[in-house]
Amino acid sequence: MAEGATARDGGGAAPLLEVVGLRIELERRAEAPVPIARDVSLRVEEGEIVGLIGESGSGKTMTAKSLLGLLPERIRVVAGRAMFRSRDLFALTPPQMREVRGAEIALIPQDALHALNPVQVVGRQVGEPVEVHARRPGPEIRELVVRLLERVHIPNPRARSADYPHQFSGGMQQRALTAMALSMEPPLILADEPTTALDVTIQAEIIALIRDLRAQTGTSFLFISHDLGLVSSLCDRIYVMYAGEIVESGVREEIFDRPRHPYTRALMGAAPRLLGNPERLSTIPGRIPQPSEEIAGCRFRVRCPLAEARCAEPPPLREAARGHDARCWLA
Amino acid sequence: MLVAARNLRKTFRSGGLFRRGAGVLALDDVSFSLAEGESLGVVGESGSGKSTLLRTILRLTPYDAGSVTFDGAEIAAMDRGALRRFRQRVQPVFQNPYSTFNPRFSVGASIALGFELLGNVDKADIPGEVARLLDDVGLDPDLASALPHQLSGGQRQRAAIARALAVKPDLLLLDEPTSALDVSVQAQVLNLFKDLQGRYAFSLMLVTHDLPVVTFMCDNVLVMKSGAIVERGETGTLVRDPESDYTRKLVSSAV
Numbered sequence: 001m002a003e004g005a006t007a008r009d010g011g012g013a014a015p016l017l018e019v020v021g022l023r024i025e026l027e028r029r030a031e032a033p034v035p036i037a038r039d040v041s042l043r044v045e046e047g048e049i050v051g052l053i054g055e056s057g058s059g060k061t062m063t064a065k066s067l068l069g070l071l072p073e074r075i076r077v078v079a080g081r082a083m084f085r086s087r088d089l090f091a092l093t094p095p096q097m098r099e100v101r102g103a104e105i106a107l108i109p110q111d112a113l114h115a116l117n118p119v120q121v122v123g124r125q126v127g128e129p130v131e132v133h134a135r136r137p138g139p140e141i142r143e144l145v146v147r148l149l150e151r152v153h154i155p156n157p158r159a160r161s162a163d164y165p166h167q168f169s170g171g172m173q174q175r176a177l178t179a180m181a182l183s184m185e186p187p188l189i190l191a192d193e194p195t196t197a198l199d200v201t202i203q204a205e206i207i208a209l210i211r212d213l214r215a216q217t218g219t220s221f222l223f224i225s226h227d228l229g230l231v232s233s234l235c236d237r238i239y240v241m242y243a244g245e246i247v248e249s250g251v252r253e254e255i256f257d258r259p260r261h262p263y264t265r266a267l268m269g270a271a272p273r274l275l276g277n278p279e280r281l282s283t284i285p286g287r288i289p290q291p292s293e294e295i296a297g298c299r300f301r302v303r304c305p306l307a308e309a310r311c312a313e314p315p316p317l318r319e320a321a322r323g324h325d326a327r328c329w330l331a
Numbered sequence: 332m333l334v335a336a337r338n339l340r341k342t343f344r345s346g347g348l349f350r351r352g353a354g355v356l357a358l359d360d361v362s363f364s365l366a367e368g369e370s371l372g373v374v375g376e377s378g379s380g381k382s383t384l385l386r387t388i389l390r391l392t393p394y395d396a397g398s399v400t401f402d403g404a405e406i407a408a409m410d411r412g413a414l415r416r417f418r419q420r421v422q423p424v425f426q427n428p429y430s431t432f433n434p435r436f437s438v439g440a441s442i443a444l445g446f447e448l449l450g451n452v453d454k455a456d457i458p459g460e461v462a463r464l465l466d467d468v469g470l471d472p473d474l475a476s477a478l479p480h481q482l483s484g485g486q487r488q489r490a491a492i493a494r495a496l497a498v499k500p501d502l503l504l505l506d507e508p509t510s511a512l513d514v515s516v517q518a519q520v521l522n523l524f525k526d527l528q529g530r531y532a533f534s535l536m537l538v539t540h541d542l543p544v545v546t547f548m549c550d551n552v553l554v555m556k557s558g559a560i561v562e563r564g565e566t567g568t569l570v571r572d573p574e575s576d577y578t579r580k581l582v583s584s585a586v
Contacts, residue, residue, distance in 0.1 A: 055513035170377070199376035199540060200584040226513060229585075270518035272547035274570055274585055280525065281518035281547065287483065288513070 014086070015043040016188055016220050017067075022080035024062050024071070026291070034292045036062050036075060038244045041317075044188065047218045049210070051235030051252075053225055055267075057288050058241040060224050064190045066090070068107055069097040084188070102129040106181035110193040112173035116165040123149070123161025126180045133184055148179040152209060171202035178209065185217065192224045207234050228271055232256050240264050243289050243299040246317060248331075250324035260320040260331035262304045298328070306330055332400075333502060333534050334365040334388060339397035341383060341558075357383040358394065359558035365502075370528070370535045372545030372566065374581065375555035381538045384555070385504050388536070389423055390414070402501075419449060422500040426507040428491035432479040438490045439465075439475025445497030464493040467530075468523060485516035492523065496531060505537045509544065521547060542585040546570055554578045 022040040025033040037059040044050045054060040066077050067089055082089040084105065092100065101107075106129070109115040117125060126148055127141040136144075142161075149157035152175040165173055174194060181189050191210070195203040207230065213219050225231050231238055238255045240248040240263070248261040259265045269282030286303040289295060295302060297312040304311070310329050320331040341358040357380045365371050375381040386392040388399055390406050399406050401417060409417055425431055432441055439461045446452045452460050462472035468489040479487060488508060495503060505524075509517040521544065528535060537548055545552050546566050554562040554569070554577065562575045573579045 055515060200542075201376065201580055204584040228514070267514060270515045272518075272521065272543040274543050274546055274582065275567065277543075277547045280522050283518045283522060284515045287485070287516075 013046070014083070016046050016048075016084065017042075017044040017222070018083045019043070019063075019067070020081055020083075022063065022066065022082065023078050024059065024066055025076060025078050027074045027076065033078075035244055036291055037066075039317075040080070040241075040244075040246055042239050042246065042249070044220050044222055046187070047214060047220055048237065049214055049221045049223060049235050051223050051225065051231035051238040052241060053228060053231050053238060054241035055226055055288055057243070057291065059244040059291075060241050061192055063241070064107075064192055064222065064224050067190065068101050068105060069094070070101075070107075099133070102181075102186070103133040103184045104186050105188045105190065106184065106186045108174075108177050108181045108189060108191040108194045110196060112170060112177050112197070113165065115177055116173060118165055121162050121164055122168060122176050125165075126161070126176055126183060129180060129183045144183065145179075148183055149176070151182070152176070152179045153205070154179070171198055171205065174198060174202075174206055175209070178206070182213065182217075182219075186219070188220045188222065190222045190224070193226070194223075195230065196225070196227070203230070210234065228256075228268060240267075243295075244291060245299055245327060247300065247327045248325065249317075250321075254321060254324040258321065258324070260324065260326035261300075261328050262306050262330070263300045300328075332364045333367045333369075334399070334401055334536075336364070336384075336388070336399045337362050337397050339384070339387060339394050339399065341380075341387065341392065341394045356558045358387065358397075361397070361555075361558070361560055363553055363560065363563070365534060365536060367501075368532065368534055369551065370537065370549040372549035372552040373536065373538045373555060374540065374542055374545055374552060376540055378557075379555040380558035381555050382506055383558075385423075385506055385536065385538045389421065389504060390417070419498045420501045421504060422495035422498060422502070423504045423506065424488070424491050424495050424508050426510050428487045429479060431491065432487070434479055437476050437478060438482065441479075442475070442490070442494045442497050445494060449498050460497075461493075464497060465490075467496070467527065468493045469519070485512055485520065488512065488520055489523065492520075492527070496527065499531070500533055502534045502536065505535065505539075507539050507541075508537070510539065510541065517544075524548065542570070542581055554581065 020041045022037055023035060024037040025035050027033050040063055052060045062071065062075065065071050067082055077090050123145045127145045130136060130141050130144060145161050146157045149161055154160050154172060154175055168176060195206045210221060223235055232252060235252055237251050239246050242263045248255065248264050259268060266282060266284045272281060284303050297314050301307045301311040315327050315329045317325050317327040320326040339358045339361040342354045342356050344354045361384060373381045373384060383392060387394050404413060406417065442461050442464060443457050446457050446460055461475050465472045465475060470486060470489050482490060509520050512520060537545060539545060549566050552566045552569055553560050556577050562569060562578045569578065570582055573582050
């Protein structure tokens with residue numbers, strides 16, 4: 001397994017989170033298991049906002065869920081480690097994981113309305129991590145909730161904390177979930193497409209909020225998204241996933257100004273721009289492979305315009321430029 | 332003008348059995364027109380009235396005041412025969428085609444319905460026409476026998492486009508047609524709309540929250556907010572030099 005391309009420019013201190021050689025599989029009754037994530041290695045430094053981008057089926061969401069022990073039934077971590085504050089998250093017992101979840105690593109999920117309990121007032125839910133982990137007295141928690149809602153710019157937070165989720169707009173629900181994620185002041189927040197369902201102007205507000213929080217509290221974020229534009233405006237460093245593998249990683253400027261992997265380049269050409277669009281968008285022939293499809297060598301080979309004979313050998317993720325790795329023989 | 336709307340107004344009443352709510356003004360004095368061959372974008376956020384406008388033009392939502400004409404005829408006043416021709420000449424494509432396909436019909440059978448309704452193709456020739464349409468939208472003609480749930484999201488949207496084209500429409504009304512698709516699939520579908528427009532010569536009205544999709548696809552654009560048109564113009568000019576604060580905000584939020 002290719003690893004080792006990790007602690008290169010970290011400057012000595014261990015990263016806050018370091019995932020090495022993660023493999024996630026879907027177990028099937030009569031057939032061989034299906035790999036969902038293959039040899040995924042990534043790190044998040046203290047105070048860093050790291051982007052994990054990919055299209056549906058790339059494995060980005062399962063990678064994030066595995067870190068919190070939230071994988072669906074029959075989907076398991078079968079190899080690798082995830083070192084977080086000198087503990088391996090994959091080796092934790094369920095009770096130990098419950099201590100970490102919400103308190104040390106929090107999740108902002110994608111679909112705010114479904115993530116909130118419809119029959120419980122918002123304030124109670126925002127305060128729940130504190131209630132569970134810190135066991136503080138009720139009035140104290142209520143005050144904290146008001147301060148948290150204020151911090152995510154919910155107007156009139158004292159009154160609104162008594163509202164039910166359906167009385168909140170989509171943007172406010174997402175902000176309430178962000179407040180909930182912040183409640184224990186975790187050093188790391190995993191944000192899974194937190195703005196995908198929101199209008200663009202609300203999206204811009206949530207992004208500004210994440211930036212402020214990092215500046216004020218030094219919270220690190222692993223930001224999962226399919227939206228290149230969003231990731232490019234927010235993240236310090238970026239990992240690109242395709243068909244279960246990380247195919248490219250590097251600092252934002254490297255990835256966006258000098259993409260090395262043909263998939264990353266194609267993805268950038270595929271997104272329409274506000275101005276200066278070509279007559280036709282560039283497209284990738286074929287479709288994203290099913291996880292169960294075995295493709296010998298590079299997984300992008302069958303769709304790649306540059307593929308040649310040696311691509312039948314699996315390329316390692318290797319340094320293409322300083323601070324910039326690509327899983328491509330031609331990079 | 333293919334479509335002309337004048338002073339359209341629509342209020343959705345809220346409130347229940349015993350009390351009358353204030354109502355939501357979904358269309359507030361909306362006027363616009365669409366020329367033959369034009370591609371018109373309508374952008375706005377949730378609740379701006381953009382989808383209501385599209386449904387009004389489709390005659391799926393009745394309006395309270397104003398008028399909409401299609402090819403000179405008031406759509407609210409159409410008799411059965413005129414309405415039938417109207418429903419053939421104007422075809423919608425929605426965000427989630429899964430909910431607009433009959434799950435128990437094969438994709439080919441759903442597309443064939445268009446030819447059967449129109450009656451312009453001999454029954455024996457329909458399977459061949461269906462295969463040709465599927466090929467036109469970049470699908471394997473063998474998929475005609477597949478059920479909707481067996482297709483991927485991108486394939487299903489292509490099938491929905493094929494079905495819309497079967498009746499040779501003059502106007503396609505698209506409501507967030509690529510919002511549920513991955514970036515690379517969206518690019519394929521947007522290119523497809525452009526190619527097909529060249530070949531089939533239909534006019535197009537595209538409703539979306541995604542401004543870059545509009546600048547790629549459309550000549551002109553309407554910006555809606557709270558049921559009203561706040562700005563309109565040639566797409567490039569409007570994006571480069573937005574006049575209203577709201578348009579400016581939309582442009583600066585579109586990263």
